[in-house]
Amino acid sequence: MSSSWINTRAWLLMLPLLIVMVAVIGWPLIDTVRLSFTDAKLVGTSGNFVGFDNYLKMLSNSGFQRAFLTTTWFAVISVTAEMVVGVAAALLLNQQFYGRTVLRALMILPWALPTVVNATLWRLIYNPEYGALNAALTQIGLLDAYRSWLGEPGTALAALILADTWKNFPLVALIALAALQAVPRDITSAAMVDGAGAWSRFRFVILPYLAGPLMVALVLRTIEAFKVFDIIWVMTRGGPANSTRTLSILVYQEAFSFQRAGSGASLALMVTLMVTVLAAIYATVIRKTAGAN
C-alpha cells in the first residue's frame, strides 16, 4: 500500500471526529472571539461591533481584578495543599501497616464522589445552625458559638478550599504512590547503608522519581483549579459579598444572569488565555519528562 493512501485513509477515518470537533468546539470558540468584539445580548439583538471596548472595560473593572485574585488565590492554596497532603499520604501508604490494602482502596472515595455531591455534603457540614463542623468543634470545646462558615467573607473561601482539597488530594496521593512503587528497593537500602537520614533519602533518592509525575499532576490540577465553577456555585454562588467569586462564576453572571453575551465572551477568552498559558507549561513539562526517561 502506498503511504499516500494510508494517510488519506487515516484522515477519512478521523473525519467523523473532526466534523464533531469543529461543530461543538472549533466553531463555538471562533464565535466567542467574534462576540467578544460586540455588544451582543444573549437573547435578541445580535449586537454591533465595538472593537476592544469589552476588553478595556474589563481590565479596568475592579470586579474582574478581584475575581482574578480570588481565582489565583483559590488555585495556589488548594493545589499546594493537595500536593503536600497527597505526597504525605502516598509516603504513608507506601509503608507496611495493617489495613493498607483497604485504605488504598478507600482513597478512591473522595475522587469518585461527584463534585456536586461533594459540594452539597460540605455545605451541609458547614451549615450555620445544624452543621457537623459547628457541632464537633463546640463539643470538643474549640468553639464557643456556632458560626456561619460559608456566610462570612472571612471564612467562606477557606471553607471552599478545604472541601476542594479533601476531594482532590487522594488523586495526587494515588499518582505519587504509583511513582513511589517504581523506586527500586536496593537504592533506598543502599542510601541507608551509606548513612543517609530519612530526609536526605526522601530529598535525594525518592524525590527524583516523584518529580515527573508530580509536575504533571501539579499543572493539571492548577488548570482545573483555574477553571473552578461547580463547587463554588453549589456552595456559595460566589458570595458572601463576592468574596468567593472566581473568573468562571463572573463569566456565568455576566453572560447568563445579566445576558451580556459580548462582555461575557471577552471575559471567557481571558480565562481561556490563562488556561492556555498553563497548558503550554504542561506540554513543556511532558516533553522534558519524556526526554528524561
Place this chain on the structure above:
Amino acid sequence: MERRSLTATIFIHAFALLLAAVIVAPVIWLFVMSISSTADLTAKPLHWWPETVDLSRYTRLLTAVANTEGAAFVAALFNSLRVAGMATIAALLVAIPSAWAVSRTPTVGWSLYAVIATYMLPPVALAVPLYMALAALGLLNTVYGLALVYLTILAPFTTWLLKSGFDSIPREIESAAMMDGARLDQILRLITLPLAAPVMATAALFAFLLAWDEFFYALLFTSDLRAKTLTVAIADLAGGRVSDYGLIATAGVLAALPPVLIGLFMQRALISGLTQGGVKG
C-alpha cells in the same frame, strides 16, 4: 522490608488511622444524615447516630408521585442516564475509528495533540455560542442537545484513552491478517476491536462517569423536568428552601452510588490510566 523501631510502627499506624478517618468520616456522615430523622439532625448537641433509623427518604425520592420531590428526582435520574448514555455511545462511535487511525498512522499523530488540547479549554469559552446555537435549533432544555454538548468533553477524552489502548495491540497481528488477504473492515471487526474490547469498556465507563458528574453545561442548558440532570436537581435541593437536610443527603448518596461503586471495582484500571496519562501525556 527494612526493620522499623516500635515507635515508628506506632506512628505509622496512628497516621494511617488519621488518614482513614479523614477520608471516610465525611462520606459516612452523608450516609448517616440520609437515615437520620429530622429531629436527630436538628438536635443540640447533634446526634452523631440517629435514635431512630429513618429510611423513608429513599422511598420518597425513588417514587414518582406527581409534583413531589420524588417526581423531580426520578425524572432527573432518567435524564442523567439518557444524556450520559447517548453521549457515551456517540463519543465512542467517532473516537474508535480516529483513535485507531492515529495509532496506526504516526504521520497524523499531531492531530491528536490538537484534539487533546481542546480538552483543556474552559467550558465558559464555548458556553455562549453553544447556548445561542441550541436555542436556534430548538434543542435547549432537551436531553439530545445536552448529549451533543457533552461531546465537547467526551470525544477528546475517549479518543485519547482509546489511542493508547490501540497502541498496546501489536500491529503485526493486523499485518499478518492483511497478508492473508483480509480487508480492512474484516481486520478491524474480527481482530482489532475484539482485542480492544477491555479498553473500549474502560473508556465507555469513564466517559459515562464524566457525563454523569457534569454540572456546568447542564445548569445552563436545561430548565425543567424534561431535561434537568441529577447534578442540577441536587444543586436545586441544596440551594433551595428545603429544610429537610436528610433529604438533600439522600439525593447525594443516590447520585454518588454509581461512580463510587465503579471507582471501587475499577480501581486497577483507573490508577493505571492515571499514571499512564501522567507519564505519556
